[in-house]
Amino acid sequence: MIKFVDPRGVVATPEQSYELSRDVRLNEGEGITVALLANGFPDSELFTKKVGLALEKRLPKVKTLFWNKHNAGVAANDEMLDEIFPACDVAVAAYGH
Template sequence: MEFLDPRGVPTREMESYDLTTDLVDGDTIALFANGFPDSVAFLEHVESSLSRELPGVRFLHLNKGNASALASPEHLSTIADSCSAVVAAYGH
């Protein structure tokens, strides 16, 4: 019997992710679910964790409802007009 390690071997050098934003009390983070099962539940857990780290920040829950559709102009407008940051999540 042979066992295979499913992790694979990285072929690219690790790159840091430098995009950040400074959030202050009263800022809003959009939590944007893509419509796959559990994407909303996952973002509820994300909110729980983020709210402990960012106690003055508010959260706006949005859901595309259809994982194969693009974000609607209404969703994008809402995010652009009222949010300082957005977390987009995929379910499984």
């Protein structure tokens, strides 16, 4: 007899809802600047730039800016974050590989 096991674990923490601070879809992204942050894994730069192109196609008035932290094993440094925070409204970070 075959026994099927559900690989999903039990959620131990309650979900926390939140309100989006910006709706990038309004007015086709007008007035919104999106930070694109590649994590440093191979091809993360290419993948993140393609995400930016897809955003720009879907939201023709959105502006995208790109950063690459070059090392997936460390957090983005303060210098990079100091560039991103004042220049961008939202961020998309590559995660995993």
